[in-house]
Amino acid sequence: MRKTAAKLLTVAALATSLATVVSGTAVADPAAGVTPNSQDIVGVGSDTTQAVLNQLAADYNATLTDPNAPHLYSWDAIPTGTITTKTGATAITRPNGSGAGITALNANTSATVDFARSSRAPQPTDPTTDDFVALAKDAVAWAAPSTGNAPANLTTQNLKDIYTCAVTTWNQIDPSLSTDTIKPFLPQTGSGTRSFFLGAIGGGTAVTPGTCVNSSVQENQGSDSQLADVDALVPYSAAHYIGQVYFGKGSGADVQGPLTIRSINGVAPVDATNKVITADYATTTYARVVYNVFRDAEWTATDTHGTTLRAIFGRGGWICSNGASDLTSFGFLPLAAFNCGSVYHS
Known part of the structure; x- marks a missing residue:
C-alpha cells in the first residue's frame, strides 16, 4: 500500500x-x-x-x-x-x-x-x-530554560523571525520582555527534527537559518550546557520530552535538563496531567509522523x-x-x- x-x-x-x-x-x-x-x-x-x-x-x-x-x-x-x-x-x-x-x-x-x-x-x-x-x-515544539527570558508562547511568525535573524532581541517580540539578544539553537544538519521544524515555521517551505543561529547541539538533549543560557531556545520533540520528563526514559545526556517545552500560536504541546501530546496540538502543522x-x-x-x-x-x-x-x-x-x-x- x-x-x-x-x-x-x-x-x-x-x-x-x-x-x-x-x-x-x-x-x-x-x-x-x-x-x-x-x-x-x-x-x-x-x-x-x-x-x-x-x-x-x-x-x-x-x-x-x-x-x-x-x-x-x-x-x-x-x-x-x-x-x-x-x-x-x-x-x-x-x-x-x-x-x-x-x-x-x-x-x-x-x-x-x-x-x-x-x-x-x-x-x-x-x-x-x-x-x-x-x-x-509526534509533534515538534520549542523549549527554553525555565528561568530564562523566553516567553511561554511564540507564534509561527515569531519563530520564523528568530531563526532568520530578522528579530534578534526579546523585546522586539514584546516590549515587556528582556532587551537581551536571543540565542536560537538547532540540531545538526541531517537531523529530521531540524528539517521538520524549519519547514513548519516556514509554512511548508523550509526556512534558511540566519547567521545568528547555532547548529551545534544534539537534538532533544536539554542537558547541553549551551541550552542553560537564559536567552536560549531550541526545537524539541514533544514525545521525547514527555518520555524524559514524565516517564523517566531519559538517562545520561538524554534528559531535558533546565528546559521546559513551550506553546506555539497559543496551543500547548503537552498535557501534563495525562502525560500526552495535546489533542489540539496534534492537529496543528507542528504534528508529524515518524x-x-x-x-x-x-x-x-x-x-x-x-x-x-x-x-x-x-x-x-x-x-x-x-x-x-x-x-x-x-x-x-x-x-x-x-x-x-x-x-x-x-
Whole structure:
C-alpha cells in the first residue's frame, strides 16, 4: 500500500489515552559485548525515535523462542565514532540523525543496515526506492530554560523571525520582555527534527537559518550546557520530552535538563496531567509522523528477510499490534491500525 506522506496526517485517527506503563531509564544500543548476527534486523538514524526503538526491540526479542530467528536491534545516534552493526559487517561511521541514517541505508546492504529511523517524512531528494513505513505520531515544539527570558508562547511568525535573524532581541517580540539578544539553537544538519521544524515555521517551505543561529547541539538533549543560557531556545520533540520528563526514559545526556517545552500560536504541546501530546496540538502543522525506512526491494521481497520485516513493522505486524504501550510510555501517539505500518515514499 503506497500513499503520499501528506495524506497520513489528515486521515490518521489519534489515540487519546495512555496505556498503563512502567517508568524506567531507556535501554541503548545492543547490550554491551553483543554484536547482532548477520540475519538480524538492524537499524540506525534518528535520535528522536532511538529510545523507543530500543525498547520495542527488547520487547520483540523477548517473544522469540528460537535463538537463531532474526532478532531486532537499533544503534543509537551518538556517541560519535564507528560501529560494526552486525557480525561480518564493515564498520561504518555511526549515523547521527534521520538524514544520516537514510544515507547509510542507501550506501549499504542488509549485510550492514536493514532500516533507518526517521523523524521526517519522505522528501523529493530521497530515492523513490526508499519505503517510509509509518511508526507513530509526534509533534515538534520549542523549549527554553525555565528561568530564562523566553516567553511561554511564540507564534509561527515569531519563530520564523528568530531563526532568520530578522528579530534578534526579546523585546522586539514584546516590549515587556528582556532587551537581551536571543540565542536560537538547532540540531545538526541531517537531523529530521531540524528539517521538520524549519519547514513548519516556514509554512511548508523550509526556512534558511540566519547567521545568528547555532547548529551545534544534539537534538532533544536539554542537558547541553549551551541550552542553560537564559536567552536560549531550541526545537524539541514533544514525545521525547514527555518520555524524559514524565516517564523517566531519559538517562545520561538524554534528559531535558533546565528546559521546559513551550506553546506555539497559543496551543500547548503537552498535557501534563495525562502525560500526552495535546489533542489540539496534534492537529496543528507542528504534528508529524515518524517512520522506519527500508529498501523497497527488501520490504516487498517474498523471502524470509522481507517476510520478517513486514511481520515486525508492517500493517498488522508485531509493532502495530503490540507496541502501543511502549510508544505511549515514550510520549508518542499510536497510529490507527490502518495507518500504522503503511508505506510512503517521495
